[in-house]
Amino acid sequence: MKKVIVVTTGGGIAFKRNPATGALVPVDGEDIIAQLTHSGITIEFNEFSSLPGSHFTPVQGLELARHIDALLRDETVTGVVVTHGTDTLEETAYLLDLTINHQKPVVVTGSARSATMPGYDGLHNLASAIRVAAATETRETGVLVVFAGQIFAAADAQKTYAHSVEAFAAPGSGPLGWIVADRIWMRHRPAQRMYIPCAHLEERVDLITPGQGSDDRLLRHAIADRVAGIVIEAFGSGRMPPWWLPAIQEATAQRIMVAIAPCTGSGALHDEYGYVGAYHDLERLGVLFAHYLNGRKARIKLMLALGAVRRPEDVRVWFP
Structure with a gap:
């Protein structure tokens, strides 16, 4: 039975x-x-x-x-x-x-x-x-x-x-x-699974979803509050307005882990555009990329990953 x-x-x-x-x-x-x-x-x-x-x-x-x-x-x-x-x-x-x-x-x-x-x-x-x-x-x-x-x-x-x-x-x-x-x-089985062994999680992780023409006030408030992590739902396959880049750079410089998730909720993050704010700029700034995850799930993953490591930068192993 x-x-x-x-x-x-x-x-x-x-x-x-x-x-x-x-x-x-x-x-x-x-x-x-x-x-x-x-x-x-x-x-x-x-x-x-x-x-x-x-x-x-x-x-x-x-x-x-x-x-x-x-x-x-x-x-x-x-x-x-x-x-x-x-x-x-x-x-x-x-x-x-x-x-x-x-x-x-x-x-x-x-x-x-x-x-x-x-x-x-x-x-x-x-x-x-x-x-x-x-x-x-x-x-x-x-x-x-x-x-x-x-x-x-x-x-x-x-x-x-x-x-x-x-x-x-x-x-x-x-x-x-x-x-x-x-x-x-x-019909099929999950192609990729991940296990994060952690005894606790980091609660101070914010989720920000910008819209067309949004300014970076919420991002700057999160930085000022010294949160541990920030998830941003980017446009398309990883693009942000150019006026957001200085604040993202400031966050990474302060060792706040910034993760980019697709606003579509699915799909890989990558493009070949050369204009300011496209994928290449985000990659240059050292953000994490939460491929195939919506912002809500990316936040959960970042909370767990930050709770599992001693140094914030070590979370990169969970965001390949």
Whole structure:
């Protein structure tokens, strides 16, 4: 019998405590346990927190990673499912992917609609996530995000719709696979994965997203505040307005780690343009490049990397 632990953190995929047994169960979904048990899966619920996704923090995410790591060390556990609010689900999933080093599946899911709304999708997503966490096909794939019958790598999953039940996608790469009835169909596996061993993370990392014609005030405020790191979502494949370059140079001169992420949320950073502010200027200034990561994930990665090293410049090993 396979055993899956469902770790609850809160969010729209609401849970309640069964008054008879004291166990956590999905709202109006006690029957899901019986359905999945009949398929050879034993389910246990484990409460970590009860927070909306917008209240969850990276510090709590690192605590969650340690909690899951301890659960996975139990030889009787096949895999772990994490239920999470969708607002910051992709950030927590990516943090877990970078800090958990196990062959067993860890699957993050949630619901686009609350349990009181028509078309509540929480039970379907939870049932799918449990099946994925119990599947042999998903071992050694890192942390996965399961939503609307699709399986995504944590590094690729992004929330792309505010209210649709198909709230998540993987721009540029697509899903790793699908859940169809009782079958797990894996099309491919994550090409590159990274593990950052760290006991703590650096919280003082800012994220800045400039728009057309934006001035550099936010960047200069971050420098004045002596933050440890700054992530900037650059235009295109790595370009900034020329009037931002002096402030970026000032930040790097003060040993503040500046990481550039694509504003598109996906794709490599590189170009061959020769004008001021293009990729060659950013490379000359010694910034980090967060290829294929949106700014939110790049910030998580930089927070973890800064927490893992003694000298800020050593984070470059995590940003090849």
